[in-house]
Amino acid sequence: RPSVPFAPHPPRIQCSSCTLHYIMLSAWLPHETRVVLTVQMALSRESLLLLCFLTFSFGVIQCQMDEDNEFPKEVPVLQVKPAPGSVIPGCPADCTCTVEGTVDCGGVDLKEFPRNLPEFTLHLSLQNNQIERIPKEELLRLHKLETLNLQNNRLTIKGIPEDAFESLENLSYLYLANNKLIMAPKSLPNTLISADFAANFLTKIYPHTFGQKPNLGRAVYLHNNKLTDAGLPDSMFNGSANVDVLVLSSNFLKCVPKNLPPALGKLHLRNNRLEKIPHGAFDNLQQGRDNTLRNRNRNDKGKESTTHRKLSGLIYLDLSSNNLTQIPKGLPRNIVLLHLEKNAIKTIAKDVLVQIKNLEYLLLHNNKLEAKGIHPQAFLGLKKLHTVYLYNNMLERVPSGLPRRVNSLMLLHNQISEISRNDFATTYFITELNLSYNKLTSLKIHREAFRKLKLLESLDLSGNSLHTVPKGLPKNLRILRLKENEIGTIPDGAFSKMNTLKALFLSNNKLKTSSFYPGTWQELINLQVLDLSGNQLSYVPSDLPESLEYLYLQRNKIHTIFLSTFESTPNIKAIFLRRFNRLTADRIHNSAFENLKNLQVLDIEGNFKSTATDSSKEKAS
Structure with a gap:
């Protein structure tokens, strides 16, 4: 949940063209009094900064200077809290108060609602206490109150008078999360902008709890309660059309609530008991207001850029951790991110997704x-769908009809045993492909399976049953993961022309020194990370690439470091040779590491077996 939006209006110093215009020194004065000192004089940069420092103790300061003075145009407001029990009349002991109307009594072990608070209080923070009751007469005095934070107390419905909040005609933010409420208040002020009732024991919401609130335009948090369908009235959001975020996760709902606010942008229904979506459940959302979506893309140079797009209606829907056995029909057409993970979905029909033309993220893992349960045309026409998570399912092969413009495809932890020639023939835009922890063998990966993936940067084939590095790997890879297989050989030319490869992970295989063909590593001219840990190497591989920076060789059988071992790697920064190798001090050449000017980490712990060689060990380190 977002932090409580306190919004005081601080006194400030405003500076323009090195001329001081206003100084307001008022935090230390009674709230009835303000002193305004106006000075029209040119000040040097040093004098102005000194003045700012000298006045920090008097309240909230903000300094702004123009570009000529090398000061940011927008400087964060610096707030100096008065000491607890300040001289402001009515400020309770152990609390802090400011003349701008902020009273902070958070986390001071209050057992009762503070009495006789200043009537001008705008923002009242009482979170993290032990308050059980809100006296109505105290709220009646706080008629200017805009923010009330009572999170993490011991409030019950008996401790809140039925019409307790009706007198708060300016209340915008109400935070009652982490209390002991079994029912929401029957009525809240129509000035409400955001409300948080999460982590209570709510079983019932009333029509006017959130209804008839035209300003309720931010978020309503109701997750981690005990709400059922019967506890939500059909008219729950009547007259509150502008709600943007509704969080109903971790309740006991079986149906999507009726009459959702038409401007809803994000709906969280994770961890309920949904089995299906009633017909027309989202019909009211089709004409929602515009929502701005922040989007990251890669430009032609590979750098990320940020764009903003306008979308209308519900763009984020979380239906994860429910009891759905199939993707519901009638989902909103403007969804961008759809969470369906952790259900019991067995099929994807032809017509359930194709109408969601703005869909970009589809999460179907677990x-x-x-x-065979995924229709070949299930993703037809989804031109914006770039991220698909299908891991932890029961896929026996790569599904046909994958989205043509998918960038990130997660197929790990399935039962896939074969990659056919045309499995990725139409997915030209994949940049990240994860096929780890399936049942693949080297002979079952067609040598032309990846021929169309000219943009593929990351390929993960870890945790399969590969005996050799597959042939036909994409030449444009930057990251290749082959760890935790049974690889014992690297065939001639396996890494040929892979000039962009930066990181290669071959840990926990069966590689020996004789497993590499001559020139294996010299072909990888831009390799920076090489992980060969957990193999059966007796020597450090020769002719490692000059570009190498990180070399992992722990848990092998390496017993000798020659003078020439690292001659080809002048740029190396870290070498890991720790335990389970067979190094002794007399088998490490005294000058083996001498010319490695960039070496920062040399880890050979656990190799030396006797204290007699400690001095040699230190020398080698």
Whole structure:
């Protein structure tokens, strides 16, 4: 949940063209009094900064200077809290108060609602206490109150008078999360902008709890309660059309609530008991207001750029951790991010997704999908769909009809045993492909399976049953993961022309010194990270690339470091040779590391077996 939006209006110093215009020194004065000192004089930069420092103790300061004085145009407001029990009349002991109307009594072990608070209080923070009751007469005095934070107390419905909040005609933000409420207040002020009732024991919401609130335009948090369908009235948001975020996760709902606010941008229904979505449940959302989506893309040079796009209606829908057995029909057409993970979905029909033309992220991991349960045209026409998570399912092969413009495809932890020639023939835009922890063998990966993936940067084939590095790997890879297989050989030319490869992970295989063909490593002219840990190497591989910076060789059988071992790697920064190798001090050449000017980490712990060689060990380190 977002932090409580306190918004005081601080006194400030405003500076323009090195001329001081206003100084307001008022935090130390009674709230009835303000002193305004106006000075029209040119000040040097040093004098102005000194003045700012000298006046910090008097309240909230903000300094702004123009570009000529090398000061940011917008400087964060610096707030100096008065000491607890300040001289402001009515400020309770152990609390802090400011003349701008902020009273902070958070976390001071209050057992009762503070009495006789200043009537001008705008923002009242009482979170993290032990308050059980709100006296109505105290709220009646706080008629200017805009923010009330009572999170993490011991409030029950008996401790809140039925019409307790009706007198707060300016209340905008109400925070009652982490209390002991079993029912929401029957009525809240129509000035409300945001409300948080999460982590209570709510079983019932009333029509006027959130209804008839035209300003309720931010978020309503109701997660981690005990709400059922019967506890939500059909008219729950009547007259409150502008709600942007509604969080109903971790309740006991079986149906999507009726009459959702038409401007809803994000709906969280994770961890309920949804089994299906009633027909027309989202019909009211089709004409929602514009929502701005922040989007990251890569430009032609590979750098990320940020764009903003306008979208209308519901763009974020979380239906994860429910009891859905299939993707519901009638989902809103403007969804950008759809969470369906951790259900029991077995099929994806032809017509359930194709109407969601703005869909970009589809998360279907941890379900029960088989390839035969995914219709070949299930993703037809989804031109914006770039991220698909299908891991932890029951896929026996790569599904046909994958989205043509998918960038990131996660197929790990399935039962895939074969990659056919045309499995990725139409997915030209994949940049990240994860096939780890399936049942792949080297002979079952077609040598032309990746021929169309000219943009592929990261390929993960870890945790399979590969005996050799597959042939036909994309030449444009930057990251290749082959760890935790049974690889014992690297065939001639396996890494040929892979000039962009930066990181290669081959840990926990069966590689020996004789497993590499001559010139294996010299072909990888831009390799920076090489992980060969957990293999059966007796020597450090020769002719490592000059570009190498990080070399992982722990848990091998390496017993000798020659003078020439690292001659080819002048740029190396870290070498890991720790335990489970067979190094002794007399088998490490005294000058083996002498010319490695960039070496920062040399880890050979656990190799030396006797204290007699400690001095040699230190010398080698």
